[in-house]
Amino acid sequence: MSKKIVQIENVGQTFATKKGKFTALRDINLDIHEGESVSLIGHSGCGKSTLLNLIAGLTLPSSGVMLCDGREIAGPGPERAVVFQNHSLLPWLTCFDNVYLAVERVFSAKEGKAKLKARTREALALVGLSHAESKYPHEISGGMKQRVGIARALSMQPRILLMDEPFGALDALTRANLQDELMKILAATRATMVMVTHDVDEAVLLSDRVVMLTNGPAATIGEVLEVKLARPRDRLALAHEPMFGDCRAAIMEFLYQKQLRVAA
């Protein structure tokens, strides 16, 4: 396949707690290629968000090497944009200003104000929120907030889009809607994406590969499933597609048989 954007080699993560050292992740080996969509799935507490935070650079690994474009990940940066689970929009800024803050940071060195504003509008238009640009986060619905979060991340033209259960807090209908839109956006922008999810259908629908993590503590990658469904994918057609069912079944088998949570 194409170029590797992120390389994770023998990465482990331990945290110092009051009861001593806690190993969250061990022996993680994963490459993420340009243009692919990867899901991280596993039971809650298995460290999938920890792994995402490591890629984002929000935390640094205790052992092993993490590279982005061949360079060591030493901290967060706008080339690895994060869509946070709870949108994390700044409540005192309008939707426009929330996105503009990101655009300004990344492009203001080279571009004038008019171009920056155009970029912001473009990003909001991409998620279908042009009409809400002057609204404040508290004035829009949860789904719209998450879209602004996605617009903010995409506006930076990141090398890779990192999403931490982006649709977890939304109702099923809104979630389906946003999944469809995300697929369109990813196809249009050819962005690379890593997404943490605990939703099996979401993982199959959106991903080229599903990375399944074993139960924590000391979680590691259990299996990697390639989802070879053709794109663009249509959720209604997929419901009758045998391969979709097979993928689902494989993940479910991993989660509920091999990694059944004992007294969670």
Place this chain on the structure above:
Amino acid sequence: MSAAAMTNQAGDAGKVTDAARPVGAKPAAAGTPVMTAAPAPTGSGGGERLLAALQAVLRAVMPPVAGLALLIGLWHLATLNGGGIPSPAKTWDAAVVLFSDPFYREGPNDQGIGWNVLASLQRVGIGFSIAALVGIPAGFLLGRFAILSRMLNPIISLLRPVSPLAWLPIGLLVFQRADPAATWTIFICSIWPMVLNTAQGVTRVPQDYLNVARVLKLSEWKVFTRILFPAVLPYMLTGIRLSIGTAWLVIVAAEMLTGGVGIGFWVWDEWNNLKVEHIIIAIFVIGTVGLALEQALMLLARRFNYEGR
């Protein structure tokens, strides 16, 4: 700023229609659906709405007015048999005379009540402003650097419960004059809430917002102006409100001790003149000014409260 003000107005308008809806909905339930399908703004509908608005105002105004009437009634009963406390009527008469010329000046010790209130407000304003200039940045530093907070918190905890009046002699000693000494006590009493609330606000800035700043790699200045300051502002305003309240409490006592022009000294002066009705008037004036300060700051705080909306 103006955009938020406009959205607030829109919100208020929404409330009004919500309040009016049940009234309009009644005939809909009783009448035919055809009637309700054409909501022509008839005269009776407008009148009904006006009546509803009037009722709402009455419902809001009646209880406090009744409470005030009760207070004055009890006061009147208590003073029926004479005694040192003047009756409400006598106090009212004195108030009419007093407020007919609040800004007269006959020498440094005989000035209108307006001048006295303004003099007190000025002292509070100066002492409070200096306290804000010192206390808010100090609060940011304490909240940002744990080592500073561990260093200074014991000292603050020790000094905070001390009545600011205990600091008055120090002020007199240092400044050698009464007026700056009174301002100094105001400074001391208003600085603690601002330091502590600002510091608390800084430590409570949600990690998510700071993560956004980290991912965007915002400059320190941007982090401060776009994230830290707006996030801390509600806490800061709480500190400011507590400070102003305390300052207004303390100024009366401080002025009683230092003399000069000011509402506190005026109360003491009227006590020496045995004009008890003036003291009662002063109590109402002090209360009204305190209430106004509090309400103004509450209004300001509501304007900057993002989470609650």
